[in-house]
Amino acid sequence: MTASTRLQTTATQEVHLLGRFTPQRAIVLEALIEAEEEDGFVSAQSLHARLLSADLPVGLSTVYRTLSALAEAGRADVVRDMHGERLFRYRPGSDHRHYLICTECGVSLPLDAVAVEKWAAGIARTSGFTAVRHTVELTGICPDCGPSAGGSPQG
Amino acid sequence: MTASTRLQTTATQEVHLLGRFTPQRAIVLEALIEAEEEDGFVSAQSLHARLLSADLPVGLSTVYRTLSALAEAGRADVVRDMHGERLFRYRPGSDHRHYLICTECGVSLPLDAVAVEKWAAGIARTSGFTAVRHTVELTGICPDCGPSAGGSPQG
DNA sequence: CAAGAGTTGGTAATGATTGTCATAATCTAT
DNA sequence: ATAGATTATGACAATCATTACCAACTCTTG
Ligand SMILES: [Mn+2]
Ligand SMILES: [Mn+2]
Ligand SMILES: [Zn+2]
Ligand SMILES: [Zn+2]
Numbered sequence: 001m002t003a004s005t006r007l008q009t010t011a012t013q014e015v016h017l018l019g020r021f022t023p024q025r026a027i028v029l030e031a032l033i034e035a036e037e038e039d040g041f042v043s044a045q046s047l048h049a050r051l052l053s054a055d056l057p058v059g060l061s062t063v064y065r066t067l068s069a070l071a072e073a074g075r076a077d078v079v080r081d082m083h084g085e086r087l088f089r090y091r092p093g094s095d096h097r098h099y100l101i102c103t104e105c106g107v108s109l110p111l112d113a114v115a116v117e118k119w120a121a122g123i124a125r126t127s128g129f130t131a132v133r134h135t136v137e138l139t140g141i142c143p144d145c146g147p148s149a150g151g152s153p154q155g
Numbered sequence: 156m157t158a159s160t161r162l163q164t165t166a167t168q169e170v171h172l173l174g175r176f177t178p179q180r181a182i183v184l185e186a187l188i189e190a191e192e193e194d195g196f197v198s199a200q201s202l203h204a205r206l207l208s209a210d211l212p213v214g215l216s217t218v219y220r221t222l223s224a225l226a227e228a229g230r231a232d233v234v235r236d237m238h239g240e241r242l243f244r245y246r247p248g249s250d251h252r253h254y255l256i257c258t259e260c261g262v263s264l265p266l267d268a269v270a271v272e273k274w275a276a277g278i279a280r281t282s283g284f285t286a287v288r289h290t291v292e293l294t295g296i297c298p299d300c301g302p303s304a305g306g307s308p309q310g
Numbered sequence: 311c312a313a314g315a316g317t318t319g320g321t322a323a324t325g326a327t328t329g330t331c332a333t334a335a336t337c338t339a340t
Numbered sequence: 341a342t343a344g345a346t347t348a349t350g351a352c353a354a355t356c357a358t359t360a361c362c363a364a365c366t367c368t369t370g
Contacts, residue, residue: 080235080239084235084239084241086239100278100282100284100287102284103286109282109284111278113274115270115271115273115274116270116271116274116291118270119268119270119271119274120293123255123266123293124293124295127255127264127295128297128298129255129257129264129295129296129297129298129301130295130296130301130302131295131296132255132293132294132295133293133294133295134291134292134293134294135290135291135292135293135294136271136289136290136291137289137290138275138278138279138287138288138289138290139287139288139289139290140279140282140284140285140286140287140288141284141285141286142283142284143283143284146284146285147285
């Protein structure tokens with residue numbers, strides 16, 4: 001079983017969470033899973049462009065719809081980059097995660113955010129608000145992109 | 156000394172942090188301070204509209220420039236609403252703050268986020284990343300907008 | 311096959327934000 | 341105060357992600 005086949009299998013299974021199975025949804029989900037392993041977060045626009053250049057012409061509308069549905073179903077994390085553009089990342093598990101993202105290269109590091117979850121839960125309990133949700137994102141410059149790593153890291 | 160005069164005094168002093176003093180910058184800063192006391196966060200668009208209807212026709216470009224400069228100078232907090240629009244809030248102090256914002260009416264509640272600050276500082280220290288910054292926003296439905304306070308609670 | 315519900319994708323519309331640049335205002339040095 | 345250098349303003353156009361629209365298409369069911 002090739003890596004490509006394994007991806008397709010995963011995608012085929014999970015697409016049903018969004019309703020009817022369609023080739024387009026499978027393609028988008030596959031691409032999102034691939035992107036997670038390679039680049040971390042991806043935008044709808046860049047994912048669409050990637051599909052076009054891979055001769056998998058899925059409509060931009062469908063890419064947006066599928067990614068939004070995945071996020072809605074809790075199968076993708078969503079963050080906003082410095083320009084307000086929405087970035088998506090496939091999430092295998094069921095709990096949401098928080099990330100430290102390099103503003104230079106986009107590499108993302110999943111964080112242990114137990115402390116934040118507890119803090120947010122406490123706020124939700126004591127504030128009087130209901131349906132409390134939270135957005136927690138860390139950004140910075142990763143070691144590879146940092147000052148002491150300019151141009152050629154180890155040569 | 157009227158409340159209006161007090162606002163103008165504050166604005167006049169702080170405008171200098173942005174460079175040259177101009178009437179437009181003072182107007183925008185005043186409006187931002189007023190908005191903080193009334194509505195909490197405001198968008199550049201709504202602030203601009205408010206100025207127009209108050210016969211203080213400051214250009215939209217200038218509103219954007221001034222609010223961005225204030226945020227850059229650390230005199231305003233910035234969050235993104237559900238649609239990605241940027242919302243600004245004047246910040247008297249020098250430390251940034253985090254808020255719990257009602258998605259229905261927009262009322263905002265400043266939070267004690269010491270736990271989050273420590274957590275974020277720990278990540279910054281142990282991750283290898285530099286220039287680490289964080290975004291932490293809580294959203295929910297405030298007591299006034301909640302289920303037991305809706306249009307006709309008991310009916 | 312026929313009807314109905316769901317899906318796609320091209321295109322147009324939306325709407326916030328930014329770029330441009332001629333004009334106007336502010337600051338500084340005389 | 342005045343001239344000149346510097347900076348700011350604002351009308352307008354451009355950008356660009358996202359959404360709305362809708363006719364054509366694909367299943368499923370009977
Ligand atoms: Mn969380
Ligand atoms: Mn903080
Ligand atoms: Zn990096
Ligand atoms: Zn409310």
